[in-house]
Amino acid sequence: MGFFVFLPLVLPLTSWPIARLAEHHLHPRSAVRLLSWIGVSMAVCSTLALGLLFVVGTAQIPGNPLPDSWSDPEIRTAVPFHEEVGTAAVVGLVTVLTACSRSLRRHLRIRARALRALSAMPLDSDLVVLPDPEPYAYAVPGAPGRVVVSTAMMDSLDVDEQRALLAHERSHLANRHHRFLLAAQLASCVNPFLRPLQKAVGYATERWADEEAAGSVGDRRLTARAVARAALVTRSAGPAPSFAAFAAPGPVPRRVTALLSPALRESWPPPASPAGLAAMVAAAGTAASAVFALNAAVALLLLVKAATPW
Amino acid sequence: MELAGLDPESGESGDGEEGGRRRRGQGELATEVLTVLHGAPGPVTASWVQEQLGGELAYTTVMTILSRLLAKQVVSRSRAGRAYVWSAASDAAGLTARRMRRLLDTEPDRDAVLASFVTALTPEDEQLLRSLLNATDPPQDGAGRSGGR
Numbered sequence: 157m158g159f160f161v162f163l164p165l166v167l168p169l170t171s172w173p174i175a176r177l178a179e180h181h182l183h184p185r186s187a188v189r190l191l192s193w194i195g196v197s198m199a200v201c202s203t204l205a206l207g208l209l210f211v212v213g214t215a216q217i218p219g220n221p222l223p224d225s226w227s228d229p230e231i232r233t234a235v236p237f238h239e240e241v242g243t244a245a246v247v248g249l250v251t252v253l254t255a256c257s258r259s260l261r262r263h264l265r266i267r268a269r270a271l272r273a274l275s276a277m278p279l280d281s282d283l284v285v286l287p288d289p290e291p292y293a294y295a296v297p298g299a300p301g302r303v304v305v306s307t308a309m310m311d312s313l314d315v316d317e318q319r320a321l322l323a324h325e326r327s328h329l330a331n332r333h334h335r336f337l338l339a340a341q342l343a344s345c346v347n348p349f350l351r352p353l354q355k356a357v358g359y360a361t362e363r364w365a366d367e368e369a370a371g372s373v374g375d376r377r378l379t380a381r382a383v384a385r386a387a388l389v390t391r392s393a394g395p396a397p398s399f400a401a402f403a404a405p406g407p408v409p410r411r412v413t414a415l416l417s418p419a420l421r422e423s424w425p426p427p428a429s430p431a432g433l434a435a436m437v438a439a440a441g442t443a444a445s446a447v448f449a450l451n452a453a454v455a456l457l458l459l460v461k462a463a464t465p466w
Numbered sequence: 467m468e469l470a471g472l473d474p475e476s477g478e479s480g481d482g483e484e485g486g487r488r489r490r491g492q493g494e495l496a497t498e499v500l501t502v503l504h505g506a507p508g509p510v511t512a513s514w515v516q517e518q519l520g521g522e523l524a525y526t527t528v529m530t531i532l533s534r535l536l537a538k539q540v541v542s543r544s545r546a547g548r549a550y551v552w553s554a555a556s557d558a559a560g561l562t563a564r565r566m567r568r569l570l571d572t573e574p575d576r577d578a579v580l581a582s583f584v585t586a587l588t589p590e591d592e593q594l595l596r597s598l599l600n601a602t603d604p605p606q607d608g609a610g611r612s613g614g615r
Contacts, residue, residue, distance in 0.1 A: 262575060262579070263578070263579050266569070266573050266575075266576050266579040266580065267579055267580075269569050269573070270566070270569055270579075270580060272565075273562055273565035273566045273568075273569055274562055274566070275497070276497050276500075276558040276561055276562050277558060277559065277562050278558075284559075284562065285559070286559055286562055286563035286566055287559055287560055287563050288563045288566070288567060290567075292570065292582065292583075293582065293583035293584075294576075294580040294581065294582055294583070295580065295581040296580055297580075304566060306563070309583070321583055324583060325581070325583065328581040333581055334579065334581065337578060337579070337581070338579075341578055358578075361581065362581075365581070380598070381599065383583070383584060384595050384598060384599040385599065386583050386584045387584035387585075387587055387591075387595060388587070388592065388595060388596070388599070390584050390586065390587075406585070406587060406588055406590075406591040407585055408584055408585060408587055408591060408595060409591050409594045409595050409598060412595060412598045412599075413598065416598065416601070
């Protein structure tokens with residue numbers, strides 16, 4: 157199988173230009189769906205490739221619990237660089253599985269804690285306004301999902317802006333954005349090259365909710381104002397962000413700018429445009445990744461079968 | 467082993483199962499005690515609370531819960547004759563707000579799970595946002611606008 161087995165590990169690098177182009181040219185709803193699918197597919201392929209190298213790696217560990225045939229010289233000679241790469245893959249796969257399970261546990265823990273914190277509130281409304289001097293607004297997924305807004309946040313917005321904020325949070329819940337976020341997060345745990353995709357999915361879900369909020373209140377400028385006001389009160393009340401300032405504007409100003417611009421069309425971009433090109437590169441990268449991973453899987457399966465006496 | 471992570475109930479900070487269960491139980495009991503205090507006609511004794519809860523809990527358990535709630539300033543206590551009487555100092559929203567506060571303070575990575583309306587701004591972002599906001603302000607809301615449209 158040669159070098160091809162490594163491609164699924166490296167092809168996720170294509171997610172960087174894909175993420176950037178999708179953000180600028182696709183409707184956020186399409187962007188979230190496309191990027192999540194690419195992320196998950198590439199993560200699966202990447203894990204598969206790592207798994208194959210892992211098999212090769214474990215075969216050299218003396219006394220491993222795997223069938224003897226796995227360490228047959230035939231397999232060793234068929235897979236290149238089995239010594240170092242195999243060992244690295246063992247470490248890699250263990251790291252990946254640990255990172256994924258930690259990520260998943262944290263996700264479930266935070267959700268459970270949030271729902272438990274809210275359990276004392278009556279269920280007659282999905283909106284929970286909590287007396288708190290610090291401004292915040294969160295969508296807590298669950299059955300039923302709840303929107304939590306502090307009184308400080310409510311007080312800093314006028315009635316129309318409050319409507320936009322609630323529409324935004326309800327859109328997160330109605331469209332189950334937490335699933336996309338979790339999928340993208342797990343994908344980036346599997347392969348760090350997919351991290352830009354995770355960021356892009358996070359941003360695109362916010363944009364999606366912004367667009368739905370704007371549609372629901374029927375005013376893009378009003379929604380932009382709500383986002384900007386909320387961010388400014390959050391900024392002045394909360395601690396300063398610890399990271400250094402980047403040259404590019406952060407997500408909130410980009411969201412406001414997008415809301416102040418005319419709405420993007422929902423249809424897919426024409427193939428000749430940069431966005432269309434990005435979609436095609438994305439599709440090609442994912443397909444190639446999948447093909448190489450499958451190819452490697454089949455090759456190894458055949459080898460193991462050939463080396464197995466029964 | 468992996469499956470354990472899928473159970474949302476077992477996700478409590480990774481300590482033993484017993485610990486998680488007991489702690490959660492106390493959280494629920496505290497809520498029940500608070501509910502009873504809210505429904506009470508006025509300041510009531512701990513044994514009254516114990517009766518209202520169906521008498522399933524030991525008096526000392528009720529006292530423990532009440533003392534904890536007192537430490538959190540969720541309930542207040544005053545002396546009536548030889549016994550203490552208790553009343554709810556804040557409502558369910560206050561208790562929920564405190565719990566939410568604790569969650570937000572102790573989970574720095576919450577934004578990956580709970581969709582926040584806005585994220586933190588850098589000083590550059592803030593400046594950019596203020597200029598954008600000035601551009602969006604409706605005419606009647608003219609505070610601090612320079613040129614308008």
